Amino acid sequence: MTKTAGSVAVTGVGVVTPAGADEESFWQGLCAGRSVASRLPELAGQPVDFGCAVGGTGGGGRDGSGGSGGTGGFDVDAAVGGRSGWRMARFVKLALIAARQAVADAGLDPKTWDGSRVGVVLGVGVGGVSVLVDNALKLHEQGPDAVSPLLVPMMIPNAAAGEVAIALKAQGPSLAPATACASGATAIAAAKDLLATGQCDLVVAGGAESVLTPLVVTAFARLGALSRRTDDPAGASRPFAADRDGFVIGEGAAMLVLERESAALARGRAPRALLAGAGASTDAYHPTAPEPTGRGAQAAVEAALGEAGWNAYDVEHVNAHGTSTPLNDAMEAALISRVFPHRPPVTAAKGVVGHTLAAAGAIEAVATVLTLQHGVVPPIANLDAPDIDIADDLDLVVKQPRRQRVETAVSHSFGFGGHNVALAFRRA
Template identity: 60%
Template sequence: MTVPVAITGLGLLTSAGEGAEATWRAVCAGVSTAAPDPALTGLPVDFSCRVPLSENALDQRVGRTAWRMARCTKLAVLAAREAVRDAGLDPRAWDGARVSVVIGCGLGADAVRQEQGRRLEEEGADMVSALAIPMILPSMAAGEVSIDLKAHGPSMAPSTACASGATAIAVARDLLVSGQCDVAVAGATEAAISRLVTTGFWRMGALSQRTSAVTEASRPFAADRDGFVIGEGAGVLVLERTADATARGSRPRALLVGCGNSSDACHPTATAPDARGAEAALRTALTQAGLAPHDVDHVNAHGTSTPLNDAGEAALIARVLPHRPSVTAPKGVLGHPLAAAGAVEAALTALTIQYRRVPPVANLHSTAPGFDIDCVTKQPRDQHIRIAVSNSFGFGGHNVVLALAEAS
């Protein structure tokens, strides 16, 4: 059984806006943030869930170092600042050597990569930015957050596709438990909505094609779901050992009590049909926490709105958790922010526990036939949640499940 750690701070930038509370209000409202995207005009799928901040607005918020950052890095820096403020910590006063940063990223700065490639081919080598490589690196979000927060402890950048955010949180927990740091700033970021990436997902059949009704496109666990809506965002959590949080008078939003990781070792993009890898991750998270399946009150589902993922996940939940805990899926509102999804959803799970309210699944009126799970629909459900799990699954067969508990 692993020692639980406290979640003392949250920071979110999503298609619902700036700040954890803005995202929380949006998912509770249950209305999709999908909108036509001018940058995707002319493509078979021309809509997305973007963070509603222009590059100029992001630059103003980040400050004087923004010029050297890609969009995904800016999002991570702002989310990390919010999380640290929310935790009641001050980077000017802490021992930076005891602070770790673990920020996952999947595709990195794809827009920078494409623009610099265009400059090389059309304008010549002298027009390629000297900062092209550091801006493109998926690890640079973790690096810039460390610089911004003056955090000199371990700095890492897990990349497990759409499970990256959850992987980062699990790694950060291990750093705390092993004594390598006293504070961990952990999460993930992604800003990869481009013509190439969107077309790539469309070509593999992963995206919804409801171009005439974009706000109805993402519909996790619905019978007529046809794919996800590409999104972007960043989610960051501050983790501390519970004793340390208590000693400084912090009131945790929730506790992280278990983490389970596994690999399907099956297919590069498709989830394993029997979801046995995901089941192993779920059971490991519960075992670490000293819990049994019947202890779980709530599931924050990966819920992408794709036919295969939702079917496999619904079967997994029904098989391992037959007592039918409440289920939500934030991607109905926020779209799929790819690598950032697991961190955003872990933060929302903590808020669900804290506020004792389960957000509804957007665009879902009733679950698909054969899905024996209790999805919350149409409006939030008030519920006292003691234990919740947050599922994250990524290309490559990466499975991560986080178990969270109510803070006493």
């Protein structure tokens, strides 16, 4: 394995998930290996009435502002603070909280940096759908005067990138890639390019999503993508299990502060990990189903390894996309066993936090950074009986966290539309 001169330093992380609304609680929840899925009041009466929500509640009322934090004790509005939260949909608030955490973790102060050299790349798949639904109902029931003049800036997917840039006084490029469930990872890969080309000296990058609404959840259910274990929500998300039957929808956000390794060291900041490579590809196969053999995904993984200067045997850990759906898990298992025959330990965070859609790739990137730092691979929740037809050749971490020094890791992200992204991280 060669150390690449172009490695990018991860100097800060921020994370807001159903398992925890800060780094420590998120990591503890992930290592506990227990799903946090539960029934959600706003989904009562729907074909699937459960999910994984930040604070134990879903997207709040139809206005999209969110609730008071619910049983988890985390108050989204209080965490946002100030007087600007009223103009933000919930996914924007989650992104802003995670971005603030990441910047503070990096030891940076937006009041003192050159904002023209700071970029924001924030992947979002859907945007403020709850705000849109609410206003559509108001238009139908009450007429045009009831529609909010802030509907457009609240619902557009790039609202999160814009609000984060405003809050951080980041005046460099501000981008909002939408590659479905790969969006968060796409954002991190794009941020690496902004640093490599010299357009930015620092980028805050990640993903956010909050669509725990009856319309979206029912739409996923009608598509056949969601688990129907309504009698056992906490046991529903089970990546690579023989009896998996679909994913559990979640919400959340995660952000990373990325800068050139030399710049981080020059300001006396030790990197938490290094982003050594990123790769992307497209299946060009089907709108929702992955290409069964995983050849498209493999191209993304090999591109990430190539940029990092690694061969497959250099990889010591895989953070899998692991959705708990029959098709995705079969494809990914085939990919991992073919590309990594030396059987590096595999985990999948969605067993605990559910599928947070556009936020998933960023949340799993944070989990990968923490594995490298702590020398611990979290277990896959609910994996009591792996599907031996697809996963017999994989070293799936189950039941307990595995203590193991890990120097290198790859995180996979895949999305509807055939989007594939792989991120290669190295221990700093």
